[in-house]
Amino acid sequence: MNCLEAGKEIPNYCYGEVSSELEELVESHLADCPACRTELARHRKFLELLDEREPMLDSSMLVQCRSQLNTAIRQQASVEASHSAGWRGWHRVLETLRDFSRVQIPFKVPVGAMALVALGFVGARYTPEKFGGVRAATMEPLFSSVRSVEPNAGGQVQIAVDETRRHIVSGSIQDPQIQELLVSGVTDGSNAGVRLKSIQFLHDQVLPAGVGSADVDQVRAALLGALRNDPSAAVRLKALDGLKQFASDATVRTALAGVLQKDEDSTVRMQAIEMLATHHDDSLVGVLQNVVQKEDSPLVRAQITQLLAQLKASVGTY
Amino acid sequence: MYHAAETVNVGLAAPLDESGLIRAAQNGDQDAFERLVREYDQSVLRIATNLLRSPDEARDVYQDAFLxxxxxxxxxxxxxxxxTWLYRIVTNICLDRLRRRKVRKEESTSVETPDGMVDRVTQVREEGAHANPERQMWNRELSGGIARGLAGLTPRERTVFELRHYEGLRLREIGDMIGTTEEAAKNCLFRATQKMRLSLETFV
Incomplete structure (x- = not known):
């Protein structure tokens, strides 16, 4: 080994990243070469200097990250739960079709395909050419993304591909399955637009047209959930709209009182007060007197004061 | 599920059966997933912080990676x-961010710290009220030299250098993480080391 070769190996030698044979060669050269020993000493000093770098990590960052991750995972779990709830209705449709198939169609015909045909979901699908698929006329795009690429034991490659297929479902607003999907849409954590439109349909078409009493409970519960938990003020406002016809209901009024105390959006709070004002309710006085003392918005304060006056109560608790 | 910790616990009280934890987490056991996160998250945050030199970006990487x-x-x-799987995810996210920075040419000498923006060139280790002014000046210049050297590395060189020098990972493993061979990682480390030596030439 000459000095040039040894110089090239010194960085790897210092990191212990040379084979034992190479290590022996480097050490043997160093033993006979004062210039390379000097270079080794300089390189070691350089490595020590690198460790003078200021660390940037502090423990509060880690605590903060864990807390944010916790929240994100909760949201993720909630999205997954709402998706699985949304598909429960369709699972029932498929189960029904499975029973139907036993009578009308030979046993081995795939149930999923029958469901697609029976429901009018055209089965053509689009797979990007990069995955070896064939372009075809489509009503149901298939969105694919590669999640991981790994070698496998057989020397081949194993590619994990996520696929999301979109089904277009259309039907009468009176269809219980459609109603169930709309209720699921209210709790779709991933898309505020979907939540908003689902509530709008429930409010504008489903509730006025009348549904069975059990379904009304389901719709009301979904709207109350949106009112209490939805991060979007627009969705909460729309949920309040949907709840107007339940304004006399005790559960709804409790939720409205909760909005007054906790909702951070003043428009939502004002809307809640309007709904509370539609029914005379003396039991609200204590809550209103308490809230008016803490309310930041002058408009909301004025509205509460007006409502207290309607209830013939004073602003203060005295 | 997670709960924000009052204090940061790095180790685990019970011996870790990692395969068992992974399988339990794969079956939906949230506590097992949390233990896995706690086992590795300090390293993940440290790698992201050191590679990106930005606490805000590092927090994003932490979240992206564990999600x-x-x-x-x-x-x-x-x-x-x-x-290796986890660090591969983390280094890929960091590499993407470093590459985007290069494209946007947004690399500046300023870095975010918990106390606000600090210029890398003037960044200095806290040495207390009685520190020697000459030593302070020397530290400031050294920190600037290290920052300038790191900023001059390509995203891949920076990643390999960070993982080898500061994290102490083996080149074979680093190669696995960034999708290259051990030999290529070794060449990358060599180039990075040469560049860093050059930027610290006056101190050596």
Whole structure:
């Protein structure tokens, strides 16, 4: 080994990243070469200097990250739960079709395909050419993304591909399955637009047209959930709209009182007060007197004061 | 599920059966997933912080990485160690961010710290009220030299250098993480080291 070769190996030698044979060669050269020993000493000093770098990590960052991750995972779990709830209705449709198939169609015909045909979901699908698929006329795009690429034991490659297929479902607003999907849409954590439109349909078409009493409970519960938990003020406002016809209901009024105390959006709070004002309710006085003392918005304060006056109560608790 | 910790616990009280934890987490056990996160998250945050030199970006990387792990844990088939798989995710996210920075040419000498923006060139180790002014000046210049050297590395060189020098990972493992061979990682480290030496030439 000459000095040039040894110089090239010194960085790897210092990191212990040379084979034992190479290590022996480097050490043997160093033993006979004062210039390379000097270079080794300089390189070691350089490595020590690198460790003078200021660390940037502090423990509060880690605590903060864990807390944010916790929240994100909760949201993720909630999205997954709402998706699985949304598909429960369709699972029932498929189960029904499975029973139907036993009578009308030979046993081995795939149930999923029958469901697609029976429901009018055209089965053509689009797979990007990069995955070896064939372009075809489509009503149901298939969105694919590669999640991981790994070698496998057989020397081949194993590619994990996520696929999301979109089904277009259309039907009468009176269809219980459609109603169930709309209720699921209210709790779709991933898309505020979907939540908003689902509530709008429930409010504008489903509730006025009348549904069975059990379904009304389901719709009301979904709207109350949106009112209490939805991060979007627009969705909460729309949920309040949907709840107007339940304004006399005790559960709804409790939720409205909760909005007054906790909702951070003043428009939502004002809307809640309007709904509370539609029914005379003396039991609200204590809550209103308490809230008016803490309310930041002058408009909301004025509205509460007006409502207290309607209830013939004073602003203060005295 | 997670709960924000009052204090940061790095180790685990009970011995870690990692494979068991991974399988439990794959079956939806949130506590097992949390233990996996706690086992590795300090390293993940340290790597991201040091590679990106930005606490805000590092926090984003931490979240992105563990959410990816959460979503894709079922695709983990024990073909490699869990920490290689995890670090591969982290380094890929960091590499993407470093590459985007290069494209946007947004690399500046300023870095975010918990106390606000600090210029890398003037960044100095806290040495207390009685520190020697000359020593302070020397430290300031050294920190500037290290920062300038790191900023001059390509994203891949920076990643390999950070993982080898500051994290102490082996080149073979680093190669696995960034999708290259051990030999290529070794060449990358050599180039990075040469550049760093050059930027610290006056101190050596």
């Amino acid at each position: 990816k792990v959460y979503r894709n844990l079922n695709s983990f088939r024990f073909d490699c160690s869990f920490h």
